[in-house]
Amino acid sequence: MITFENVTKVYEDGTKALDEVSFHIEKGEFVFVVGPSGSGKSTLTRLLMHEETPTSGSITIDGTRVQDLKRKDIPYLRRSIGVIFQDFRLLDDRTVYENIAFAMQIVGASKREIRRQVPHLLSMVGLSGKAKLFPTQLSRGEAQRVAVARALANNPPILLADEPTASLPPKTSFEIVELLCDINARGTTVVMATHAKEIVDTVHKRVIAIEDGVLVRDDSKGGYEVESK
Amino acid sequence: MKANNFKYYVSQAVRSVFRNGLMSVTSIFTVVCCMIILGLFMIISINVNHIAQQLEQQCEIQAFINEAYDDAQVSALQKQVKGIENIATAEIFSKEDTLEYMREISDNNAALLDGYEGEDNPFRDSLKITLKDLSLLKPTVEKLSAVEGKEEVSYKQTVMENILKVSNGIRNVSFWGMLLLCIVSIFIIANTIKLAVYARRKEIGVMKFVGATDWFIRWPFIIEGIIIGVVGALIAFGLISWGYIALVGKANIGIDIFTFKAYNEVAVQMIGMFVSIGAVIGALGSAISIRKHLDV
Numbered sequence: 001m002i003t004f005e006n007v008t009k010v011y012e013d014g015t016k017a018l019d020e021v022s023f024h025i026e027k028g029e030f031v032f033v034v035g036p037s038g039s040g041k042s043t044l045t046r047l048l049m050h051e052e053t054p055t056s057g058s059i060t061i062d063g064t065r066v067q068d069l070k071r072k073d074i075p076y077l078r079r080s081i082g083v084i085f086q087d088f089r090l091l092d093d094r095t096v097y098e099n100i101a102f103a104m105q106i107v108g109a110s111k112r113e114i115r116r117q118v119p120h121l122l123s124m125v126g127l128s129g130k131a132k133l134f135p136t137q138l139s140r141g142e143a144q145r146v147a148v149a150r151a152l153a154n155n156p157p158i159l160l161a162d163e164p165t166a167s168l169p170p171k172t173s174f175e176i177v178e179l180l181c182d183i184n185a186r187g188t189t190v191v192m193a194t195h196a197k198e199i200v201d202t203v204h205k206r207v208i209a210i211e212d213g214v215l216v217r218d219d220s221k222g223g224y225e226v227e228s229k
Numbered sequence: 230m231k232a233n234n235f236k237y238y239v240s241q242a243v244r245s246v247f248r249n250g251l252m253s254v255t256s257i258f259t260v261v262c263c264m265i266i267l268g269l270f271m272i273i274s275i276n277v278n279h280i281a282q283q284l285e286q287q288c289e290i291q292a293f294i295n296e297a298y299d300d301a302q303v304s305a306l307q308k309q310v311k312g313i314e315n316i317a318t319a320e321i322f323s324k325e326d327t328l329e330y331m332r333e334i335s336d337n338n339a340a341l342l343d344g345y346e347g348e349d350n351p352f353r354d355s356l357k358i359t360l361k362d363l364s365l366l367k368p369t370v371e372k373l374s375a376v377e378g379k380e381e382v383s384y385k386q387t388v389m390e391n392i393l394k395v396s397n398g399i400r401n402v403s404f405w406g407m408l409l410l411c412i413v414s415i416f417i418i419a420n421t422i423k424l425a426v427y428a429r430r431k432e433i434g435v436m437k438f439v440g441a442t443d444w445f446i447r448w449p450f451i452i453e454g455i456i457i458g459v460v461g462a463l464i465a466f467g468l469i470s471w472g473y474i475a476l477v478g479k480a481n482i483g484i485d486i487f488t489f490k491a492y493n494e495v496a497v498q499m500i501g502m503f504v505s506i507g508a509v510i511g512a513l514g515s516a517i518s519i520r521k522h523l524d525v
Contacts, residue, residue: 049438072442079440089435105237106441154440 001027001158001189002048007057009043009213017043019213020057025191027157030184032200033193034224035210041193044210045162048191049081050074062157079107082151082188086163088143090135096122096146097131103153121149125179141172148179152188159183161192165199177203197224234445242452245425253457256421260461260510261468263410263417264503268469271499274403279490281363281396290358291322292373303354309376310356315369317359324352363393411510414461418454418514419521425453426522451515458511462503470496 002025009018018040025031033041046052047059050066059066062080069077090099100121101114109117122128125145135143144164151159161180165173177192177199184190194200200207200223207222208215246253292310294303303321310319328350332339345351360369426433436446470492477489 075437075440075442075445077440078438083438089431089438091432091435102435103439106436106439106445108234150439 001025001029001062002191003058003060004044005058005060007047007054007059009040009047009052010055017213018047018054018210021210021213021215022057023208023215023218025189027189028184028187030181030190030203030205031192032203032205032207033191033210034195034200034207036195039210040213041195041210042162043213045083045160045191045193048160049083050077079154080156081158081160082154082156083160083162084144084147084151084164086166088135088140088147090143090146090150092135095132095134096127096138099135099146100150100153103150107154109154117153118149121152124152124182125149139172140168141175144168144172144176145179148176148183152183156188158189158191161190161194163194164192165194165196170198173199174202195224200224234448238448238452241449242456245429245449245453246456249421249425249428252421252424256417256457257461257464259417260414260458260507261465263414264462264465264507265468267407267410267506268465268499268503270403270406271502272469272473272495274400275495275498276489277396277399281393283488288359288363290360290370290373292356292358292376294354294356296353298354306376307356310358310373313369313372313376315361315365316373317361319356319358322355322357324350324354327352327355364397366390366393411506414458414510415514415517418457418511419518421457422450422454422515422518423522425450426518447519450519451512454511454513454515454518455508456511458507458509458514459504460507462507466500466503469499 004021004023007018007021008016010016021040021044033044035041043052047054047066048061050069053067061077064077066077091102094102097118100118104114104117119128119131122131125148127142127145127149130138130142130146135146138146147164148159159180164180165176168176173196180190180192181203204221204223207217207219207224209217209219209222294306298306307319307321310316325346328342328345331352332342335342358373360366433446473495474492477492
């Protein structure tokens with residue numbers, strides 16, 4: 001589904017964010033990308049979204065070499081990847097319903113499709129009764145659930161979560177990760193960049209660890225740190 | 230462009246115009262000011278053309294006819310002159326007509342012309358000629374001079390050329406004035422759209438990562454610019470119409486040589502131009518701003 005082959009990213013100021021990183025993620029996998037702040041996790045997510053292009057190496061998503069895409073094709077790549085962020089990025093002047101519908105409007109969904117899909121998504125993330133509320137009227141956990149619903153609005157095969165629990169209290173963080181596990185169980189590939197040790201250690205999924213831009217570990221069922229034997 | 234999307238673009242554009250209320254009002258006000266000045270140039274230009282046309286019709290060329298010519302030859306000459314390109318009319322003005330005309334303009338001294346009738350008439354038969362396009366005066370006179378049977382061509386060269394100079398001058402000033410004001414308006418709208426882009430940067434970010442195409446993001450801003458341009462143009466048109474009706478109604482009384490163009494005719498010429506110019510400067514302003522400030 002996702003393949004990084006010797007991917008190196010050097011920014012214009014000379015900072016090397018990723019250095020010869022290679023991995024492959026199968027369809028339906030749940031993968032944590034871990035590492036301290038500044039290790040290169042965000043660069044990795046930005047490369048996946050084609051917000052940045054690799055300096056060398058190649059990135060393939062669902063058979064398409066990302067760096068070969070023409071500018072006009074980038075939006076279509078992004079439609080195949082749902083994204084959630086630490087800061088939710090909801091539009092405060094629109095209701096919960098409108099925030100999710102907005103993502104569907106953008107890809108040209110009909111009103112009928114929107115009316116059918118949004119309540120379904122709200123029910124999936126446990127917010128059925130909150131459709132008419134504005135983001136400022138929600139708790140942070142609820143806001144992140146709305147962001148998850150929006151990310152799934154167009155049924156993307158991949159869900160990319162960039163530090164989705166960083167601004168949430170521990171209990172809520174676990175609820176969000178549980179939700180992501182549910183979504184993964186339905187067949188969506190989930191890639192979650194995080195430095196939440198407790199979550200990674202508890203959920204026990206595949207872990208790709210990056211330090212100073214270098215892939216230092218790829219465990220199929222690992223913890224946040226290498227377990228001492 | 231899908232109908233669904235078009236509705237979305239327009240609703241977003243209208244929403245943005247209201248959301249940036251003060252800035253939108255400021256830009257509409259600026260467009261109104263520019264369009265009023267532009268409208269004044271247009272009105273002056275339309276009326277100068279109109280007046281020039283009226284004066285052109287009054288400016289005559291007189292071609293004197295060979296005295297030996299009989300009536301049949303004179304008619305043939307008239308026909309030949311009428312056939313020359315750019316000649317609007319060519320009327321025979323006999324020496325008797327000339328004598329009568331001289332009497333009319335001589336008022337109390339008309340009696341001095343008594344005794345010059347018939348054989349003693351010192352005047353000559355001539356053709357009074359008007360042109361279709363005064364700017365082609367010289368080449369037409371040259372062609373006229375080459376016609377056999379006329380002895381001399383006389384025209385009020387200085388008057389005619391001055392009319393031409395003034396009307397061309399005003400046309401040029403109007404054109405450059407309009408161009409300059411359009412450019413000013415474009416940059417003011419560009420600035421408003423820049424603020425609109427800034428106000429909606431979070432939304433644009435969301436649109437990008439959800440997979441909106443570049444044009445899906447651009448269209449609402451283009452339409453917003455067009456709305457500002459067209460609304461400004463329509464308000465300016467309303468104000469100019471009001472002023473024109475009031476002023477021209479008074480100015481047309483008491484002028485015999487020429488009249489200003491009627492409001493209805495001016496309005497028909499201006500409304501289309503105003504809306505088109507408003508829409509184009511709005512769209513251009515948006516396009517410049519999007520290119521500079523919207524990274525899509």
